[in-house]
Amino acid sequence: MAEMQTLHAAFAARIDAVLNALELEGVLPADTPRGNVTVEPPRDPSHGDLATNAAMVLAKQAKTNPRALAEKIVDHLSREPDIAASEIAGPGFINLRLAPDAWRRELLAIADLGDAYGRSVMGDGKTVNVEYVSANPTGPMHMGHCRGAVVGDALCGLLEWAGYRVTREYYVNDAGGQVDVLARSAHLRYREALGEDIGAIPEGLYPGDYLKPVGERLAQEFGPAYKDAAESEWLGLFRERSVAAMMDMIREDLALLGIHHDLFSSEAELQAAKKPEAAEAWLREKGLIYDGVLEAPKGKAPPEDWEPVELPLFRSTEFGDDQDRPIKKSNGSWTYFGADLAYHFQKAEKADALIDIWGADHAGTVKRIKAAVAALTKGAGRDVPFDVKLVQMVKLLRDGEPVKMSKRSGTFVTLADVVNEVGKDVVRFTMLTRKPDAQMEFDFAKVVEASKENPVFYLQYAHARIHSTLRKAGVAPDADNLNRLGEDELALVREAAQFPRVVEAAAKAREPHRIAFFLGDLAAAFHSFWNAGNDDPAKRIIQEGDPELTAARLFLAAQVGQVIRNGLAILGVEAVEEM
Secondary structure (H helix, E strand, O other): OOOOOOHHHHHHHHHHHHHHHHHHOOOOOOOOOOOOOOEEOOOOHHHOOEEEOHHHHHHHHHOOOHHHHHHHHHHHHOOOOOEEEEEEEOOOEEEEEEOHHHHHHHHHHHHHHHHHOOOOOOOOOOEEEEEOOOOOOOOOOEHHHHHHHHHHHHHHHHHHHOOOEEEEEEEEOOOOHHHHHHHHHHHHHHHHHOOOOOOOOOOOOOOOHHHHHHHHHHHHHHHHHHOOOOHHHHHHHHHHHHHHHHHHHHHHHHHHOOOOOOEEEEHHHHHHOOHHHHHHHHHHHOOOEEEEEOOOOOOOOOOOOOOOOEEEEEOHHHHOOOOOEEOEOOOOOEOHHHHHHHHHHHHHOOOOEEEEEEEHHHHHHHHHHHHHHHHHHHHOOOOOOEEEEEEOOEEEEEOOEEOOOOOOOOOOOEHHHHHHHHOHHHHHHHHOOOOOOOOEEEEHHHHOOOOOOOHHHHHHHHHHHHHHHHHHOOOOOOOOOHHHOOHHHHHHHHHHOOHHHHHHHHHHHOOOHHHHHHHHHHHHHHHHHHHHHHHOHHHOOOOOOOHHHHHHHHHHHHHHHHHHHHHHHHHOOOOOOOO
């Protein structure tokens, strides 16, 4: 990769150099903290290309008012040849308008960096553990899992692009009662495979056809040995075999979306290794767990089977919860919360930061688990930031009508069915076209519609249109005459040049959908640029009789295509060249 600063990073460095100069002049105290200084495009593009709040946030240290400090900063910036104009707005914001050559050089930077344009060293190689999907190993993946799976995987790609080392982790919930139900369901299918008429699937067992092959494999492996045996003889064995079969199925389903985890952690193994006991000991030592009795449910008479039982409780009320939470059940087994504490403690041992992608129905547990993880990690002498991103469910529609259940699953629409119908890239990009905590409708008809209203098509069409133009031009793109590019072309460069800044901002916020939003804006800008040529032939990319201008505009188009590819690469979506 070529050593080259992208435009926004370069101007941030120039602002920093000006502040260094002001420290030497005594305008600012030495070593003035600059963590809150920003350099970014103004909200209103008519105000300029870049804006900085440096005078606003540093005026107090300079013992002056923001406008007075802004004047000194502007005086230095006016000596920069790449700054065409600088002005002070409002109470002290500084707006900068860049010279056209600055944008032309950014086009060269995109070409020079190629597939690496927009990559960042912001992460400094720190390790981030991202846990996502973690569906119970009791059946195939369904569309309820899909959005979190895509958001998590795209976040991993984004963090890697921003310079982090990422561990993609899946937590296998193989220690709860649901895997005993799975084993019993598989045993029923095993008896079926041996020729027994099992009739209707009993209430409480998993009814989907996906367990038939599992029963057949069990029959092939064990014959009739466990057909009439007591449950105690086969439950553990069938649980182990069934979970393994379900995880193979889940991996295959995720692979259809291009998702591959680095690590699968077993809840059963965690408990066998006594990790929950170790976590409890840490928290007791810190006074955050005590033995107490939970209050009866509020607002109604206690259930007949409710009785006050002393349980180990986490002091979650100290962290804003409405009551302290048990880490064990009355039978001595671990609650989900108790097991999760230990699991996160384990993850934190090998990571600098933790991120979980959860369904929005888990919102109520976020505060308490974050508090407990903070207590555990700080108690161990480490400060490991832990973030939880909540993802809303997806409502499946076909021409506006709810989609019926899948016969294979018995209760839901499988992810495989959806991907096989509309394709991986459509599913992945569509899942990122709204903020994860916003409700989403996925209409089979609309996501494959060839229209401007379909963001997947609109973006892919922009990339395909660029490639079609490059193929048909008859002139090779080159950078020899970029001075021929005027204001309309440079406006497109300004849009594309936001990419490195958006990558860093999205990575910092842990929000991969920002990349999808940026790509939508860039595609719209390119289509607008293209359509202007329909109204005015002089604005078309290919100019008959003017190969120099054609080559320069083709160079511009090629770099826009490069930025689209880079953005899609972050999101795990292929950039198509033909449509």
